[in-house]
Amino acid sequence: MPVFLFWGEDDYSMQRAIADLRDRTLDPNWASFNYEKIPPDQDDAVIQALNQAMTPPFGMGQRLVWLANTTLCQRCPEDLLAELERTLPAIPEETVLLFTMAGKPDGRIRSTKLLQKHAEIREFGSIPPWKTDLLEKRVKQVAQEVGVKLSPKAVTLLAESVGNDTRQLYTELEKLLLFAESQGGTVDEAAVLALVTATTQNSLQLAEAILRGDTGRAIALVSDLFNRNEPALRIVATLVGRFRTWLWVKLMVESGERDEKAIAKAAEVRNPKRIYFLQKEVRPVSLQGLRESLQVLLELEMGLKQGANERIWMQSKVIALCQLFSRTGIR
Template sequence: MVVYFYWGEDDFAIEKAVALVRDRVLDPLWTSFNYTVLPPDLPDAPIQALNQVMTPPFGAGGRLVWLANTTLCQQCSDNVLSELVRTLPVIPENSFLLLTSSHKPDERLKSTKILKKFAQFQEFPLIPPWKTELLVQSVTQAAQTLGVKLTPKSVEMLAESVGNDTRLLHNELEKLRLYAQGSNQALDTDAVAQLVQNTTQNSLQLAAAIRTGDTARASAILTDIINACEPPLRIVATLIGQFRTWLWVKLMIENGERNSQVIAKAAEIGNPNRIYYLQKEIQSVSVQQLIASLPILLDLEVSLKQGASEMSALQTKVIELCQVCRGT
């Protein structure tokens, strides 16, 4: 396969995948001759990419043309589509075309359909912040790859600290790896707390404070999250996911379901053991309160997407949510 299409929100994972392709295709001595990166703001970037990929490589190794942040699978003019149809089937074996995008390809477009015939598509999604078991797995896998030994508790702490930010995870693990160099002991939570900076507040803690109706704590956590440059829409996405999970679990329990596996499947929770803890979390909140919270969160999401003042909108809705969960 000489054409690759990488897409998704995890830009760091995409960067690593691009680096792997680059290292595999290019000869280091001939990189400057055979490696071309075409940014999205370049006029006729797709046409240039297709022309470049048809040019034989110089010297040793292959040729790699990277069409970065492309919108070919969201919109495509007729002349670019014609070039795709003409060029993709005849790309030389030692030339490689790499396309990346943060957006999901539109399966209805002719450009997507023709690329599907000749390209290897791979998605790089971000793990939803509320899926803690997947975040823990991600930390475990990344630590093993980098050779960092962590205790189970420190894995959980690191997952809570970095969330689904894979770039931050890699940076923090590199720091921990250097700290532990020459030692065979697994790093405990004390070491992680000392070295990992982002161990303060996250959106799940904000959800927990809202659930208990603690307006002062929720407002303080929100301020910390915003100061840490967490995107507001990501905060809202986490809150919506967490409140939906709580609602599903509460509904199932109140309907008499006691099987953790059945509840976990309905709530899309990977680890049924979490149901025990979720049950405890929602003991003091009613189904009606959880249902009433979702329209507020969805309204907040719409407001942010329409350009509302981020901090003001978040603060207002967090206070409103706390009042709902307090029953006032």
Template sequence: MPIYLYWGEDDFALEKAVDSLRDRILDPQWANFNYDKISQALPDAVITALNQAMTPPFGSAYRLVWLVDTTICLHCSEELLAELERTIPAIPESSVFLLTTRSKPDGRLRSTKLLQNHADIREFSLIPPWKTEELLKKVRQVAQQVGVKLTPAAAELLAQSVGNDTRQLWNELEKLQVYAGIPKGLPAAPDQAGVSQEDAIALEVVAALVTSNTQNSLQLVSAIGAGNTAHACSLVADLIGHNEPALRIVATLIGQFRTWLWVKLMIESGERDERAIATAAEIGNPKRIYFLRQEVKDFSVHQLTLTLPLLLELEVTLKRGADPISTLQMKVIELCQLYQ
């Protein structure tokens, strides 16, 4: 299919997909002649991209035209829509037309519906920090691509450590690849779930080599839940000192407290079925409910209910440009007092 639409906020994963498509499509000897990267910010960017896509490639292989940060799936004039409807079905098989955007396409627009009929649409959204099973699945998927074998415990720790930061995940796995002496470009490793302890990188190696900012964010959650103000403020300083983005810290806090609230609400309502609790809390593995029960037993629904508005207020304040460390520490003190 000559038309692709990639969208989502996971910039690194999207860039990797674009690189893979470019390497697959273009003949290296003719790449300079057959590759056009066009920014939406340029005048008549869409028309220019469509014209280039209609141009036959030089030499062998294909032409690749990449329209970056397109807005046609968010708003599209009647004149531009008419041009899209005329040109997109006629793009030759020798050209590949790629459109990328961080925003979710508006399914109500005719331009989006046109692409749904003619394009291969792929989503590159960030996995919510609280969806631990999806994060673990992503670790196994990328580890297989890199060629690194991990024990189940090592894969879980890596998922906890990097969270939904795809760039860090690749960087850490490439670091582990070097440690294990695995040459780049080897065939992918087999399914990580079936890796033997002898062949795989162990938990201890991941703990020693992997930067664990997200794990420290989870430690911050625990410190707040314990009402330990001094330790919580120290963890905030450590996280900011290690260049962990403040909004990512907040996302981890919101995710964990949200999970705790759902589990506590279900328990308080008398629900005993772990699968039902897991479904309500969006937890992929019902076996985690046993441990979550222990974590929330000393909390009240009232405490957890008051926590989320405070965290949302913190998120808004940071997005307005407040100083990260002082803002985080002030709100962390307020949260710790709630759990004392």
């Protein structure tokens, strides 16, 4: 199929897929003649892309036409829709036409339905930080791609350390590959502890300090994360994931549930054996404190997205969270 639609917020994974598609499509000696990237702010970008796609390639290889950051699947005027309906079924096999966008295509509009019929669609979404099973699955997939053999504990620790940062995952696995080639064998938990920059792990430590109401420790961890250039919104995402898990565990326990598998399913915890430890963590904490913490975290996220000073805003809300658990969090 010569038409592709890539969408999602994981820009690093998408760019790797685009590079792979480009390498498979173009002859290196003729790439400058047969490759066209059309930005969304260019006049008549969609029409230009369709016209280029219908133009036979020069020399060897195929032609690649990339319509970047298009809004075609969010809104599409009738005249453009008519051009798409006329052109997409006629795209020659010698051409690859690629559409990319960050947002999810609107499945209700006709242009999206048309692309669903004529294009190969691939999603590059960021995995929520609390979905540990998906994060570990992603680690295994990329490790296999890079050529690194990881022990089960190394997989878990690496997923906890890098979270949903795909760029860092590739960087750390390439580092571990060099280690494996020099040492031989499977990369174990000790190697990951020694070599991987655990920014997400520090965010998890921040969550634990907040839960204990340890303001000094929490502020020190915030400073450490910012000194490591960890994005503020990524810190918040990790905090939200951890407090969401704690809240679900507490809710299930307070409702009288004792089955660890049922609690794990509700809290989206892959390994039911973790529930024992999570129960111990939330036992001295009130349900009210956990509920209110998510509201504070929402305020933190909204302020960051609206342009607040990241370090000052993060510190103020972390202090508020610590005070919350000092006041209401502990029974």
